[in-house]
Amino acid sequence: MLQNRITRLFGIRHPIVQGGMRWVARAPLVAAVGNAGGIGFLSAHTQPSADDLRREIDHVRALSDQPFGVNLTVLPNASGFDYDGYVKAICESGVRFVETAGSNPAKYIGLFKEAGVSVIHKCVAVRHALKAQSLGADAVSIDGFECAGHPGEEDIPGLILIPAAAAKLDIPILASGGFADGRGLIAALALGAEGVNMGTRFMLTQESPAHPAIKQHLLAASERDTLLVGRSLGDSSRVLRNKVSSAAVDLEKTTGASHEQLQNLTGAAQWMKAFETGELEGGAFPVGMVVGLINDVPSCAELIDGIMRQAREILTSRLPSLIDG
Structure with a gap:
């Protein structure tokens, strides 16, 4: 010990x-x-x-x-x-x-x-x-x-x-x-x-x-498979790279997204439901870079x-x- x-x-x-x-x-x-x-x-x-x-x-x-x-x-x-x-x-x-x-x-x-x-x-x-x-x-x-x-x-x-x-x-x-x-x-x-x-x-x-499908998906992720959303608003959050989080980052880069617009994509209500249902593109899951070390x-x-x-x-x-x- x-x-x-x-x-x-x-x-x-x-x-x-x-x-x-x-x-x-x-x-x-x-x-x-x-x-x-x-x-x-x-x-x-x-x-x-x-x-x-x-x-x-x-x-x-x-x-x-x-x-x-x-x-x-x-x-x-x-x-x-x-x-x-x-x-x-x-x-x-x-x-x-x-x-x-x-x-x-x-x-x-x-x-x-x-x-x-x-x-x-x-x-x-x-x-x-x-x-x-x-x-x-x-x-x-x-x-x-x-x-x-x-x-x-x-x-x-x-x-x-x-x-x-x-x-x-x-x-x-x-x-x-x-x-x-x-x-x-x-x-x-x-x-x-x-x-x-x-x-x-x-x-x-x-x-x-967390839903088994989410766990299996995260096992396949590397240390490069996270990104930061909310950075343009000074409210950065590290999440899994997927269609939802990538769309949020693109929105920030191209239009200067508002907090409400980002919440519609990456808010907790969406990713919590996806954690339960196993919908891989259902939200922006909070995940650390260390996911790449987990197998x-x-x-x-x-x-x-x-x-x-x-x-x-x-x-x-x-x-x-x-x-x-």
Whole structure:
């Protein structure tokens, strides 16, 4: 086992975190990650209401007695989400860990801390991480340019962003964006992180609710098969390259598309439905560049066991063999 501040914070065996992916991060996946020795995060705004979130929290507990958390992504341009209700449900349900993301978490961190909830804030810039630390976050997840979904607008890859953050932060760091195996875990630790936060890799597991046709399609993708939509609006999102996302990029280049026009093509409603139906051209699926490193659909237990086995082999055999005694 690799033990450090992240494993001690969460009370887990392995420094591996399943990120709170919208639509994908549901109870069966979260419970399976916890049972395998990592920690999973439910997606709060996947649930239609605060009461639905309470039921999903109860569902995790029915499947596992291991630690888990809830992701609270506060979308600055979205309406219809009962964020205050989600926060109340999290605190009253006795959830011990929250991953905040999106907008500034200042409004909620105090409430979580009062309820004894540890807060991990996901961010895409060192300055945002420092702000989260000053607000009382217990850890940060640093999302590099390689990540699925929103990488920010500064295009800083994890190879630079992780050590830059580690040099300035006192709280522990999770490396996010571009991680799928034991090689990535060891690299993240070497760069100054104390664990990895993985989304795309956990999307391609047996317990993930994504349609089998989508999973098989992603297995065939390479590291070149993602693109950024929304860049012209300062709201970049990394998604799978397909007819829908390519059309969105063309629209941005030729006409200067509005937010509403892009939403009609790449909005969450479309890709969430496609995740469920298996329609390969049904939306712009959030996927990280790391999809090009994934070639199987294991169970969460098989995945985490494999990551840790590979990490141990690197630490005990490959790296020591490079040292000239």
